[in-house]
Amino acid sequence: MDFSLNDHQKLIRDTVRQFMETEVRSSVKEMEKAEKFPAEAIRKLGEMGCCGMLVPEEWGGPGLDAVSYVLMLEEVARVFTAMSTAIGVTNSAVQAPLLLFGTEAQKKKYLRRMATGETLGAFCLTEPAAGSDAAGIQATAVRCPAQSCHPERSEGCAFSYRLNGTKTWVTNGSVAGLLLIFAKTDPAAGGKGISAFLVEPGFAGFRVGRHEDKMGQRSSPSVEILLNDCVVPAESRLGEEGQGLKIALSALDGGRIGIAAQAVGLAQGALDETVKYAKQRRAFGKSISEFQAIQWMIADMQTEIEAARALTHYAAWLKDAHPTKVGASASKAKLYASEMVNRVAYKAVQAHGAVGYSRETDVERMYRDARVITIYEGTSEVQRMIIARELLGKAS
DSSP: OOOOOOHHHHHHHHHHHHHIIIIIGGGHHHHHHHTOOOHHHHHHHHHTTTTSTTSOGGGTSOOOOHHHHHHHHHHHHHHOHHHHHHHHIIIIIIIHHHHHHOOHHHHHHHHHHHHTTSSOEEEEOOBTTBSSOGGGOOOEEEEEEHHHHOGGGOTTOSEEEEEEEEEEEEETTTTOSEEEEEEESSGGGGGGGEEEEEEOTTSTTEEEEEEOOOSSOTTSOEEEEEEEEEEEEGGGEESSTTOHHHHHHHHHHHHHHHHHHHHHHHHHHHHHHHHHHHHHOEETTEEGGGSHHHHHHHHHHHHHHHHHHHHHHHHHHHHHHOGGGOHHHHHHHHHHHHHHHHHHHHHHHHHHGGGGGSTTSHHHHHHHHHGGGGTTTSOHHHHHHHHHHHHHHHHO
16 A cells, blocks of 8 residues: 655645745734635635646646645645635535536636636535534525516526525635525425525625624634525526535535545644644753653644544545545544544643643634534534444445
8 A cells, every 4th residue: 555645746735835834824813813814825825726626627727636635725724724714615615516517608607717716615505594404404596587587687598596595604605706505496395405506796685694703713704695585597506406415415525525634734733833832841940842741642643643634635535536435434534533633732722731722822723723623514423424324334
């Protein structure tokens, strides 16, 4: 078995690492305190190909492999987790479904701008009363004659849709140029009645609502999206009516691998800060790195990070080599890495002592940023269900 990275993957990792250290690290604390979205840094990463890494060259992307993608996310998260969340959503949750289910016209309209970072994407599934239960969404999409629904766009189009409902916890929702929104075209059909729509913020009836006041990742906006007779042309439906849940689920494998990579990167950043502090801090006449208690913390942190990285890189490799078999492997990577990063961040704060509780340290921010990782893109409990179902299915 060869677990080594090829030269191109190493170049991507090292290039992004250098960019994050020289262009971003110095401004992270300021942006986090001000809840400022890192638009300029993301634009520069887009110019480097990081905003559409999996997009084929014919649509303006570099067409890279999933391992290269997770290496990029690790390096971004290692310095600024909120920034990696924004990039992960536009790559995995929006571009991937567009590539799989989009028409030629839809790809031509959106993919090039997304691949360069000119346009960011947002994924709108969660609602106030529907999180893990995706089939329980209440937003609706009703057909109406194009002339009465959207006169200025009615030419050549027999009908449009009116979308009504509220989406919550929408990452990138206030900065996205394209939102993938799920609504029920046939409410009586339950999960089989959900359809997907490509919505631009300029569409009539679309509005950004309140911003969530979050514990962590405060530079990554999570907002409410309000749809009040939002007019969506028929040509903006992604896939067929009733395919919405299938489209949503298709994005989750790649998304979960991305979240696992984010967790690995954040944990690596916390370990780096802990090692550096342990060498500098002195107590009882010597460096605290000489105390067995600190050494054991660092050893456990490193071991868990390497285990999570192995699960994550394997899931990414599997996504390229055997995409239909990646499901449970993505869940295993996401489950272990997301819970690992919370343990590592806890130890990082503990090793720093009182100073680790101060907003002036990076590990305090990392501790807050890590907490949500066991929740979004499917909670730990959902991941355990997926893993168990595959195992029990095989056993039977």
